[in-house]
Amino acid sequence: DADVxxxxxxxxxxxxxxxxxxxxxxxxxxxxxWYRQDPGLGLRLIYYSxxxxxxxxxxxxxxxxxxxxxxxxxxxxxxxxxPNQTALYFCATGQELTDTQYxxxxxxxxxx
Amino acid sequence: GESVGLHLPTLSVQEGDNSIINCAxxxxxxxxxxxxxxxxxxxxxxxIDIRSNMDKRQGQRVTVLLNKTVKHLSxxxxxxxxxxxxxxxxxxxxxxxxxxxxxxxGTKLNVKP
Numbered sequence: 001d002a003d004v005x006x007x008x009x010x011x012x013x014x015x016x017x018x019x020x021x022x023x024x025x026x027x028x029x030x031x032x033x034w035y036r037q038d039p040g041l042g043l044r045l046i047y048y049s050x051x052x053x054x055x056x057x058x059x060x061x062x063x064x065x066x067x068x069x070x071x072x073x074x075x076x077x078x079x080x081x082x083p084n085q086t087a088l089y090f091c092a093t094g095q096e097l098t099d100t101q102y103x104x105x106x107x108x109x110x111x112x
Numbered sequence: 113g114e115s116v117g118l119h120l121p122t123l124s125v126q127e128g129d130n131s132i133i134n135c136a137x138x139x140x141x142x143x144x145x146x147x148x149x150x151x152x153x154x155x156x157x158x159x160i161d162i163r164s165n166m167d168k169r170q171g172q173r174v175t176v177l178l179n180k181t182v183k184h185l186s187x188x189x190x191x192x193x194x195x196x197x198x199x200x201x202x203x204x205x206x207x208x209x210x211x212x213x214x215x216x217x218g219t220k221l222n223v224k225p
Binding site: 004033035040041042043044045048058090092099100101102103104105106 | 120144146148153154155156157158161201203205212213214215216217218
């Protein structure tokens, strides 16, 4: 969905490096989410934010941090990447009234 | 149906046939459900949703059925086309600790020409 963009789309890094994944949206939604997807598993929530001053941990927040720089921008950081953080990462946006979430194209992260 | 694990369940259908993809959800308190389509290399795309006060909802070529008694959700695709080949994921809003969605691992739909 072109309304939700993620950069980079692919990244290969080494253990111990700091990585930032960025998400931008033009949908005007207040809510933003970060998920990871592993082969054969459902999307799992890392962090979410309901507005610029609101940050909440999801079910698998350990090893990650986020920053909500503006309504349209929500970044995910891996302070010290480890191999089991190799996964597909998706950003999503949503609005309260409909609950529906809209996903970005994903970032494929490989940690060696 | 959907399951957690390394291998996704796969449904193979002939082009033109109808497809039925099933999903079992776990929380009777869930009140909103979404079906997503995820094509290779892309993020999940919204297909259709349903709230718990309904048992059926129709879209263009797709129908979602909700059976709250047995906590079961299904997605029916009419006249399946090759472009429907993808992984289909159901999501439930459990209204729990995170006030967001829990996603199944998905079912892979393979449409044979």
